[in-house]
Amino acid sequence: MPKYLLLKHYRGGPEPHHPFPPMDQWAPEDVEAHMAFLRHVGELLEERGELVGVQALTPAQTWVRYGGPDAAPVTTDGPLPETSDLVAGWYMIDVESHERAVEVAAYISSEPGPGGGPLYEWIDVREIMSGEPSDG
């Protein structure tokens, strides 16, 4: 059974399907519907024995690199989450096939947005290689 990482981005994808405001500007009932749907996705994957893990990331991003001998690491704070492609969180799933991973991703992307209709959010589907990582 292959494992997949389904990455949710703040503003990701080949092209935005349609723009939408940040969630704190949605109607309260739309916020509730959205959160309830995501809770339901987690429960569904767990019930089906497909959920490995689900995690959200804070939007604060710091780029870090080695600064050289005896020097402090070089850091830069990341761009604003609302305007850039930044990972917001992920599901890790263990499924029968790539088709099933695509199906799950499409289902997540149908999450209700402002006004109650689907958000059509792009989901980034990545297969996880088996075995110990040898190179990061």
Added chain:
Amino acid sequence: MSALDESTRRLDEGALRALVPRVLAGLVRRGEDFDAAEDALQEALLEALRVWPEHPPRDPRAWLATVATRRLVDARRSEAARHRREEATHAEPRPAATEEGDDTLFLLFCCCHPDLAPASQVALTLRAVGGLTTREIADAFYVPEATMAQRISRAKRTLRGRRLDQPGDLAVVLRVLYLVYTASHAGRMDLAGEAIRLARQLTLATEEPEARGLLALMLLNHARLPARLDPEGRIVTLDRQDRGLWDRREIAEGARVLQSALAVQRPGRYQVEAAIAALHDDAVSAKETDWPQILAWYDDLVALTDDPVRQDPAAVLGRAVAVGHVLGAAAGLRETDRLREVLGERHRWHAVRGHLHELSGDLPAAATAYADAARRATDVAERDHLVRQAARARAAELCNRETL
């Protein structure tokens, strides 16, 4: 380790775990190396699980001590252990104390040794004093079992060769127990219950009123836990909680413990925070909260440090809420201004300002502050709650505008 979990439960987990600190303290006081003694006791516990169901011992504590000692002797004979013993020869046998409370306090001082990082202090305390398995501790902090095992053995290695007969720093012990308590909001294990159990043991071992203050604070907050989340897992703020769900028995115990601490007349931060929690618990409804009294206690709390804005910004922020309720939202917001430099990047600062803006009727400012708080939140439930608060404030503002 999970095999250990299940069989312990069959045996009477509580009774067995209560013996852990007593047996371990006895071994360490006798001059045994903490690290080796802890390993030997873990082996003795496994042996107990195998043997006790068939042959229950007459004196479980003596049985564990004997088997652990035998393991220590075996280990000492082995090559690897010989080296370790040479390092630890300074440890002279000490007269063993017999009181249970003493043992707990002694072990807490070992586990909360100032040379250890807070995460290690917490892990070691849960294992050596709480008697939890490595697996249970790993689960509580969402890390792999191997990682937690490594953290614990590194901590024990740090203690190797340290003199463990000096009285330690009680303030560190209290802070570690409070860390255990607050960590429970995120994890799966009932760490809050464990922290309360350990704090209760600690109060048997020391007369220090702050130990009782901490126990009272935990009880008075824990009492509200059943009302803190709704059935969907959403955070319910104090002013909207169903007070009928609060644990009255726990509140009564917390209040009793707090009274006995305050009677000593040596106030400290845990006692003061417990007093504030007690006032919230006492209010029949949010409206009847005695904010002037709460503000008076916050005045005491910030007076405990010379420069509260830098040394105890959380106290100043809590006080700002009380100021908002007693003197008006504008005054409360002015109090938060003093914290901008220290807490301006923390979600709680923005959340408090959202609350105070809402109190003043400035809904657009409240919505902005809640959204700023949501962006900085580091807990999913809190982030979701703050997004909801922002959306709610914005919708209420729209509604107001339409009715004008």
